[in-house]
Amino acid sequence: KTLAAVAPTIYHALKGRGCLVVTTNDYLARRDADSVGSVARFLNLTVGLVESKSTTEERRAAYACDVTYVSNAEVGFDYLRDHLAYASEDAVLRGASFCVVDEADSILIDEARTPLVVSERVDAPFDKYDVARRLVEGALRRGRHYEVDLKKQAVTLTEDGYAECVGILGVEDLTEPVGSAWFPFVMNALRAAELLERDRDYLVRDGEVAIVDAFSGRVLEGRRWSDGLQQAVEAKEGLAVSALTRPAATVTFQALFGKRLLCESLAGMTGTASTDAAEFESVYGLVVAPIPTALPVARKDYEDAVYATVEAKWRAAAAETWRAHQQGRPVLVGTASIDDSHKFAERLLETYGLAARVLNARPDAAAEEGEIVADAGRLGAVTVSTNMA
Incomplete structure (x- = not known):
């Protein structure tokens, strides 16, 4: 290609x-x-x-x-x-x-x-992000004060939750006054706590939050979440809260x-x-022209295997990886997050004494990407990767 x-x-x-x-x-x-x-x-x-x-x-x-x-x-x-x-x-x-x-x-x-x-920076009320973080971590409870829909990636504040926030913050209305209301700060703190996971959705490096692309598993250099969500994540991780950004151009x-x-x-x-x-x-306006392979496709596609628990799935995947490695076949294991890639590699090492190369968006691994990819097809090589591969 x-x-x-x-x-x-x-x-x-x-x-x-x-x-x-x-x-x-x-x-x-x-x-x-x-x-x-x-x-x-x-x-x-x-x-x-x-x-x-x-x-x-x-x-x-x-x-x-x-x-x-x-x-x-x-x-x-x-x-x-x-x-x-x-x-x-x-x-x-x-x-x-x-x-x-x-x-x-x-x-x-x-x-x-x-x-x-492309955004431009504006002043942010830094103290409000920390107050909202402490409110979410210390007072609000999932299922009572708010509901989480992971499929829709949404968090909804319940009536009890709204009343709890109003009482603790000492205000009459979370949506007033316009321009300095508490509501967006509370909601962003909830989104940061419930929807965004460290080493899956973002990394913390050099005191800053770096967003990880869900499609490629790579760090989106220079990208930031908008509408105060970036600052809420920074507060969640105990980092210095950066200035707010306002969209200047988009495409x-x-x-x-x-x-x-x-x-x-x-x-x-x-x-x-x-x-x-x-x-x-x-x-x-592009016409797709399929180009047949020069030789018949040698890949074999097997039926999916479904397991009752994540632990059972990981055990089976590790056993299959070991079996293929014993035959000298190079193996690529795909994982959904940075954290999962390291956990699976550790499982292989602890269970089978098998040292796998790990490829993900963490700086130490990303710096060796070319070398890891070049070695991945060698005899008996085992590579555990996020979508980067």
């Missing part, structure tokens, strides 16, 4: 009007710029790379190249920042003639309506690519597009 993108990328780059290769994260953008980009360099074409750590000047220079490798988040935020720039010389993007999206189903379908938001990937805001022509590639063919055509 990666090699298949070379021909159309080179063809459009030779027109001299820029070509974007958009993928899901910095790691893939950097990998492709280093490896596949060598073809473009061999043909005397310039190759640029945009990463989260790139400066404004580096971004401008990268986008000016014949071929630019960049993640969907970075190019989206650059588009927003360019529209907030006061002068044209402060912008970094240029209109590209062609854009090819890798993992098109993830970017154009799964994350299509995920808003990218979705569906608008960015569907309306051709970045390029004149668009293409995509993925291993799982056929099921979304109708949506690709209706929303993006």
Whole structure:
């Protein structure tokens, strides 16, 4: 798939009007710029790379190249920042003639309506976040004072809960006065406590809260929750509460690519597009062309196994991992959260003496991503990973 993108990328780059290769994260953008980009360099074409750590000047220079490798988040935020720039010389993007999206189903379908938001900072009533945290942790009880719907990711304050908050806070109405009411602080403290889990939804590193992407399992560098939720999580973790943010500009990937805001022509590639063919055509005007495999698919798909408890499921998964390892087969174990990945690796070590490599968004593991992925297919290798893999 990666090699298949070379021909159309080179063809459009030779027109001299820029070509974007958009993928899901910095790691893939950097990998492709280093490896596949060598073809473009061999043909005397310039190759640029945009990463989260790139400066404004580096971004401008990268986008000016014949071929630019960049993640969907970075190019989206650059588009927003360019529209907030006061002068044209402060912008970094240029209109590209062609854009090819890798993992098109993830970017154009799964994350299509995920808003990218550039915010500006405003003053925040820091003490209220800590008061709301102590109220939730010390006085409110689930099932009596509030209800939690994990499926809908919603928390609802009951009448008893409302009365309890009013009494403790010494106010008559949680929704008054407008602009400084207690209600949003209490609700955000409840959401932070009940809906957001450390090492699953976010990490704490260097005294700051870093959001973990539910789709990829990677840290969303520079992203923050809005409407006071970021500050509520910081208070929950005992960190210094940061300033509030207010949206200054926003765009979705569906608008960015569907309306051709970045390029004149668009293409995509993925291993799982056929099921979304109708949506690709209706929303993006893209026709899905399936390419058959060169050889028959060797993978065997077995029936799902359902267990009564999580413990039973983990025991069976560990036993199956050990069995495959004994045969010398490389094994990849997928987990739903950062915490689960470490717990499963510890189980393998304690039960079978099997040392597995762990790949997740924690800084120590993420720094070794390239090495872990390169070694994952070796004889007898066992890798435990979140969605990053």
